[in-house]
Amino acid sequence: MGNRLVPVILLVLLGIVHAQLWFGRGSLPNVTQMQQKLDAQRLQNAQAQQANDRLAAEVRDLKEGLEMVEEKARMELGMVKPNEIYVQIAR
Template sequence: MGNRFVPLFLLAALLVVHAQLWFGRGSVSNVAALQQKLLAQRSANDQARQVNERLANEVRDLKEGLEMVEEKARSELGMVKPNEILVNIGK
């Protein structure tokens, strides 16, 4: 009599595991949906990364550009900021 319950128990356990595989939290359809969400999020992250890099390049160009403008103004036009003393050591 005990030998009959072992196969029934194993069959019931198999059904429970199989049901979890198809309908549970880690089911095949759930994993596929999460993979699609992951791909979409990675794409959005790549786009955001490109925008961030472009903005960082623009900021760097603006900073360097202002320094270049100030350097040219000082050397070519003799620009002096307020509270600065110009000392010209010439040849």
């Protein structure tokens, strides 16, 4: 009886490990799902980094010169210089 019990216990343990591989926390479907989430997060991070880079460039331009300030005033506030005619083209 004792020599039959060891293989049975080993087979049960092998079955448990195998079940964990397919259905548990570190299962293959779970790892695939987490990899997809990671890829989506990396894409979001890349997009956020591009937005941050654009904003940093805009801040740098605002600190360095008045050209950006003038452009912003013209586009957002409708600034017009003296002796200048404002023409808006609708698209």
